[in-house]
Amino acid sequence: MWFSKSQEEALNELNVNPATGLTTTEAKARLEKYGANKLKGKPKKSLISLFFEQLQDMLIYVLLGAAVITVAIGEYVDAVIILLVVVLNAVIGVVQEYKAEKAIEALQAMTTPRSLVRRDGEVKEINSEEIVLGDIIVLDAGRFVPADLRLIESANLQIEESALTGESVPSEKNADDLHEDPKTPIGDKSNMAFMSTLATYGRGEGAVIATAMDTEIGKIATILDEDIEEMTPLQKRLDELGKTLGFIAIGICVLIFIIALFQKRDLFEMFLTAISLAVAAIPEGLPAIVAIVLALGVTRMSKINAIVKKLPAVETLGSVSIICSDKTGTLTQNKMTVVKFYTFDNLKDVQAEAMGQTAEQDEKELMKSFVLCSDATYENGQSTGDPTEVALVVLGDKYNLARRTLHSEYKRVGERPFDSDRKLMSTLNKEENAYRVHTKGAIDNILTISKNALVNGQVIPLTEEMKANYLKIAEEMSDNALRVLGAAFKDTVSIIDPEAMEKDLTVIGIVGMIDPPRLEVKDSIVEAKSAGITPIMITGDHKNTAVAIAKELGIAASIQQSITGAEIDELSDEEFSRRIKDYRVFARVSPEHKVKIVQAFQSHGNIVSMTGDGVNDAPSLKKADIGVAMGITGTDVSKGASDMILTDDNFSTIVHAIEEGRNIYNNIKKSVIFLLSCNLGEVVAIFISVLFFWPVPLLATQLLWINLITDTLPAIALGVDPGDKDVMKKKPRDPKESFFANGAGVRAILGGTLIGALTLAAFYFGLREYGYSFGSKTIPEEVLTYARTMAFVVLAGSQLFYSLAMRNPTKSILQVGLFSNMYLIGAIVVGFILQLVVISVPFLASAFKVQMLSAGDWGLVILFSLIPLALKEIAKLFMSEREN
Structure with a gap:
């Protein structure tokens, strides 16, 4: 006990x-x-349990049922192929889920308190x-x-x-x-x-x-595991899309089967075709592909110092239009340095690096109070604690007032911690025969609670004229973008209550310190503005200090674009919301003001990112669309309330994360549109052939093969496409925007229809080569096999080549860089090799009912396969000319 x-x-x-x-x-x-x-x-799921989870899908049940029927009627080859497709699909799903799980585990390790x-x-x-x-x-x-x-x-x-x-x-x-x-x-x-x-x-x-x-x-505790399996809004939308398409596809398949009954076709063949078409038409791989793209995306973001805790944040990042950023440490270097100090009628500069500098009595008392009223440490170039306090400890070091020495000589016996309302911190330290209160904080607050001043080693009454003098010097420092802190003391013969510490103090003086802007931030702000994003500075510093830094960084142009927390309090919520667009700098604000600022920007339809590091920042981080916590200076509470953590506390990282978020969303969109185009192509080819009583151009096993190889591999490769260099030259995406906005849906329909038509054209040319056509009543099996091989290659080849055109909706593949996504090139090469293997290896060719083509027909099918890519690229040329 x-x-x-x-x-x-x-x-x-x-x-x-x-x-x-x-x-x-x-x-x-x-x-x-x-x-x-x-x-x-x-406990973690085993690979076996993950594998069986992949089989828990209605379409998989349909395929397994088809495999049982094929075995029952003696079509063992078809049964084996169907089972292989089911197993391969499950294996791919396991690999994707395992990778996603590992990526999330890595992120959780990074966010360990x-x-x-x-x-x-x-x-x-x-x-x-x-x-x-x-x-x-x-x-x-x-x-x-x-x-x-x-x-x-x-x-x-x-x-x-x-x-x-x-x-x-x-x-x-x-x-x-x-x-x-x-x-x-x-x-x-x-x-x-x-x-x-x-x-x-x-x-x-x-x-x-x-x-x-x-x-x-x-x-x-029985369980301590975050629910990382919750679907993101995008995944939910795609899942709903998949279900809708599924119902449509199943309806088409039922219609095909009914038509086949009237046409007195081979019912078993049409049964397999209808089932395989249902599987091919429904993009059941979408949720898995989206999950792996998001997981890989957030892993990639962690390498640029942005740890995304919640997957939906990746989607929201692409829509951010306002970045509300703290000044200290985010826009600046977080290396506060005291450059000036002032005791009454005595203003001095601090030499940058020189140690062992000499100070007068009042100046020593000023530094002593600052060092004793500090929780920071600094030894051998290593520091812990708040950067402002570290700067004060370093100042003492420069004047031979080392923290370790002072804290051991003057033991702390009481304190009143800093809070954002008082803007003060006080400690009670043991002196030789008594005690002394040391107080540091905002000079205007210190002057309010002081009645004396230390001048030339003497304690004299503090007059209004002296107060004005301190405030005048403080304002001059602030005008030069210096952060100003004051110090005061009070002697007492006994330990006193914390509430009594900050009364009737003796003011000693002030220091001016600067935290210079980060070198890379200025370029990031230019980039953010060109991307339609408005950077906003929010700080607890004085207005003049904040505006000086904001001007240097290009956030604000004049002091008229700034407002203080006190001025915000004077406005009604409606008036503040109406005028919010006029401001770029918010100074001397409390955490409560941050929530009002976020709400005001959101009331105009903006998607707001907000940074924070303190306990009281949690409400504004939760209220913002993207809450961003500081990884270095942030408290555990702020990190817990955030959607994203910056491991380097750098504004530029937020801009890079937004760029990455936009590219991840675009990559997911590419994958989805590509899959839908491919699936539609398969539906068009089969449905038209059945509708007009033509021979079916593709068998069930061939459709399943294409669905597995030429759909999945390029779709995943598109999901990890390198980012578009011009993505930050566009305005933020409207979060309510349809997934098929800006012509994406039309492009999917046109692409799919063209692929289906070319598949039928290849089948027709294959038949015609032997003197047959769609209307021929009896076509020999070997002729059908040859024609289906041509259709099989064109369907697969056109999809593989078409994936190149899907990399960018407006830029040609030469502008994007033909070999800039080697994963996609690899997927295309592997796809064609596998097609060639299926056609040329005898037992596979027999299983899939295909055969080797002549050299001339290889040229024809390659030509047909290139048409969707060529037409897409030509359309891009016309689009770019029209824009110019």
Whole structure:
């Protein structure tokens, strides 16, 4: 019962020193002994179960029924081919699902929560799964508790434990509490923190006393697995499309069978033809192909530092018209550097890299307060914590006021953490014979709660004239795009309540720091604008600072395009929504304002992407169409609420992700239109021949073969087509736009009809070569076999070649690059080789009822196969001329 043990007893039992934490060697040994810190999920599906899942489809049942009938009447070859097609189709489905599962597993590994842990005397950020018994965990607002902890230190710490207790109000924690009653409820264990709960306020430290399934939540957990199998909106639309086409195809097949009855054809042959036509006509591979394209797409996006957590986000990315981005770290380098500091009537520049600089007494007091009122660390070029605080610690280093020295000499005994309402942080530190409050934050807020000022080492009353002087210097710094922070102190003889810390302070001075824009962001903003996307800056900084950076980056042209949170509050929701188009910069905003900004943009039909990193950003991230969390500075809460995580916290990554999202959607569209064209071609060829009482140009087994090879391989290759270089020169896609908009449906019908007509033409030429025609009453079997071989090759060849034309609806294959998608070239080559193998290998030729063609007929079928591609390319030329 850890909650009944003192901190010393718990630490002794865990054999850990809280000042240094575990050593790397000891942590590794404990990880091997106790295992990874993660809850057990539901068991993975085996390959066998995945295989049988692929067979659970109505059309597969129909095919298996057909195989049984063919065996019953002695047509063993046809039965074997049907079964081979079923097995191959299932194998392809298993491979696709396995790849998708692996891709998603990789993404989940990337999004594993990270925790601050003290090891080897240093605070490090590691994956929560690597945490072991005895680790010293550092908690602050916005972090999930990674394991069960016995708290050893707490400062105003509050933890939201609804996952365990059902209580929505956060529980207050105190590391010094002890609970003797062994039946103490979880919600009353104020000296403990539990896995999967959330620190909402203050800070603390705790020693790990249980991990994984030994934790409180592990004891009650039965499943910890996100539902990654939910279909995306696009997949749902395609699934509905497939069902609709299926009903149409089955209707056509029933009609074919009825017509065949009246025409007194061979019913068994027509039965197989009708069944195979149903399978060929229905794009049952669409959901699988879409799943694999999306999974491969998000894997590719992870390589450009954008981790997509939810597949529907990929579709939404292509429609983004507004990017609301935080300034610090996203548009800028997130390397804050103090360049100026000011104590009363004394403004100085800080030399960029020089260490060991000298400072006067007031300046030393200013830096001392900043360093002590900071949770960041900086040693040997390595830092942890908020970039602003890191800059202050680095400033102290430059003036021989090292953080480690100051924090060991002036121990912290209390604090009042920063929050976005007060815009202040205060700590209480032990002095030689007393205590001192150190406060840092917005200078205007500090001046409001100060009554004295430090001038030349003396504490004197703070006058209105002096206040105006501080504010004037602060404004000048802001006009130069510097971020301004003030510092103040107050001496006290005893430990005081946190609420009393920020009263009657003595202001020391201010510093001005800059976070320079990222070098690549300016080009990304130009690219975003050319793509019809409006970049918006949202920041907590002053208006002048924000506008200066926005102008430099090309986001805003003048200060009239900016508005502050206070000015937003003065407007009604309707007025703000009406005027939202006038603004490009939102300064001094709170998280609540972010939600209003998103809603205002959305009210005009925009698809909005919003970045965030804090606990309070979760509502705006959820409200946005695409919530983007910062991977480096973001809290676990913001990452949990987001659709996408930037591992480099870079604005350019958002633009690249949108480009990738547009290309992924376009690739899926290419695959779908291609499949529908191919399927329609098969339907046209069979239906017309049956309708006019012509010989059937293709047998059931031939249709099944073509459906498996010439449809699937190029469709997958089109799904991984390299991105269109001009995709960011077009406006965002309307999310309500039909999948067959902009002539895509017409192109599918024309392409399919042409392929079907050419298949019939090849069949006709094959018959005519032997002196027969469609109207001939008795045609020898060998003549039919030869003519069907020609139709078989043309149908397959025209589909394979046509896939090249499907790469871009307006650009020719030469403009796109004939060999820029080697997967597609490979699919076409493999398709033709397999066609040749089927025709030339005797036992296969016999099974599929085909034969080798003459050299002249090979030329004819290749010519016919090229016609759809050629006509499509000619049509593109006319389209480009018309546009020019």
